[in-house]
Amino acid sequence: MKISTMKELLDAEVLCCEENLGRHVYSACGSDMMSDVLAYVKDQAVLLTGLVNSQVIRTAEMMDMICIVFVRSKLPTPEMIELAKENGMVLMTTKKRMYNACGILYQNGLVGNRLKNE
Amino acid sequence: MSEALTFHFDVDGENFTSAGQASVQVKKNLRQLGLTPEIIRRVSIAMYEGEINMVIHAGGGMADVTVNEDTIEIVLTDHGPGIKDIDQAMQEGFSTAPDSIRQLGFGAGMGLPNMKRYTDHMHIASTVGVGTTITMQVNIPK
Ligand SMILES: Nc1ncnc2c1ncn2[C@@H]1O[C@H](COP(=O)(O)OP(=O)(O)OP(=O)(O)O)[C@@H](O)[C@H]1O
Ligand SMILES: [Mg+2]
Numbered sequence: 001m002k003i004s005t006m007k008e009l010l011d012a013e014v015l016c017c018e019e020n021l022g023r024h025v026y027s028a029c030g031s032d033m034m035s036d037v038l039a040y041v042k043d044q045a046v047l048l049t050g051l052v053n054s055q056v057i058r059t060a061e062m063m064d065m066i067c068i069v070f071v072r073s074k075l076p077t078p079e080m081i082e083l084a085k086e087n088g089m090v091l092m093t094t095k096k097r098m099y100n101a102c103g104i105l106y107q108n109g110l111v112g113n114r115l116k117n118e
Numbered sequence: 119m120s121e122a123l124t125f126h127f128d129v130d131g132e133n134f135t136s137a138g139q140a141s142v143q144v145k146k147n148l149r150q151l152g153l154t155p156e157i158i159r160r161v162s163i164a165m166y167e168g169e170i171n172m173v174i175h176a177g178g179g180m181a182d183v184t185v186n187e188d189t190i191e192i193v194l195t196d197h198g199p200g201i202k203d204i205d206q207a208m209q210e211g212f213s214t215a216p217d218s219i220r221q222l223g224f225g226a227g228m229g230l231p232n233m234k235r236y237t238d239h240m241h242i243a244s245t246v247g248v249g250t251t252i253t254m255q256v257n258i259p260k
Contacts (some may be wrong), residue, residue: 035226038163051223055170058138059223062145062166064159079135 001025001110003067003090006046009104012069012094016081020090023066027111030071030102034059041065042113048101050074057083066090071098123151123185129169131178131196134222140181141166151185153258160236161190161256167229168194168252174219175199176250189238190256197249204242208234 004021007014014021028046031037034055037047041063048069049056057080060068067090070076076084076091084091094101106112125147127140145162165181172179176198184191201207208230215225234240239255 032223033220033226034223035228038167039226039228039232053222054135055138055223058142058166061142062138062159062162064155 001105001108003046005108006067006069006105006110007092009108010069010092010094010096010101012092015076015091015093016085017088017090020066020088023090025067025110027113028102028105029112030098032098037063040113044113046105046110048098048105050098052076052080054080054083056080057089060089061087067092069094069101071096071101123147125183125185127181127183129172129178129181129196131173131176131198134173137170137173138166141169144181144183148185148190153190157190157256157258161192164233164236164240164254164256165192165194167233168192168254170224171229172196172198174215174224179249188258188260190258192237192252192254192256194252194254195249196251200246200248200250201242201244202246204244207242 003023025045027044029041029044030048032049032051037059045065046067047060047065048071050071052074070093073095075093129140130136141162144165148158176196179196182193206212210231211227213225213227219225237254238257241253244250
């Protein structure tokens with residue numbers, strides 16, 4: 001799925017790095033716990049989260065993610081936007097809640113990552 | 119790359135917002151050295167977990183990264199409270215982090231096991247009341 005398609009499906013507002021909306025992503029994850037993102041994410045390129053602090057951007061960067069969607073209309077700080085820009089990471093914000101936002105993307109083919117014991 | 123390259127960072131323990139800066143810088147440096155994305159990811163995740171730990175559990179510390187021909191070594195040193203029971207700390211889910219840390223997205227007790235998982239070698243030396251030194255190595259495949 002293109003990042004631009006995600007934006008449309010979530011009726012989201014893009015906050016930076018619009019030049020990368022044409023990039024393709026194949027799976028996503030939703031979490032407010034960065035500990036879990038660091039421990040369980042494998043190749044998901046997209047993070048959906050309701051958490052707002054600089055570590056959200058750095059965690060995504062460590063995991064080589066290329067897009068973060070803030071749910072429930074959360075807005076990153078200007079400092080976070082600067083950090084994201086350094087890596088060309090697309091940030092967007094949607095009014096939708098976590099469960100709905102994830103559900104919409106999943107239903108449209110953006111899957112998660114299956115754990116071995118799932 | 120015949121000579122070892124070293125990077126040194128002071129990790130500020132007062133500032134949660136800046137935590138992880140050293141790991142971001144190491145990731146950039148390793149990219150410039152042309153290492154594979156897989157190796158870079160393993161090193162930077164392990165170091166980031168350790169760096170966050172120094173900030174939230176130990177009031178900051180130092181990070182030293184050495185890039186050799188066949189291995190990357192990360193040494194994290196702090197003068198925090200130390201770890202009483204290392205085996206217990208290594209268990210998934212064990213955390214002494216307060217709720218205030220959990221609200222920031224950390225404190226699930228996943229960091230140390232994750233550092234072990236992403237590295238080829240990890241050693242913790244810790245003395246209560248003195249501090250903790252964690253040494254990790256990631257091998258670079260030929
Ligand atoms: N540098 C350190 N100094 C003192 N204690 C530490 C240090 N690093 C880890 N610990 C102790 O070990 C426990 C487990 O660490 P670990 O990184 O696995 O989990 P966490 O930091 O609590 O949560 P998470 O890493 O999931 O955000 C910590 O809760 C803390 O008690
Ligand atoms: Mg930790």
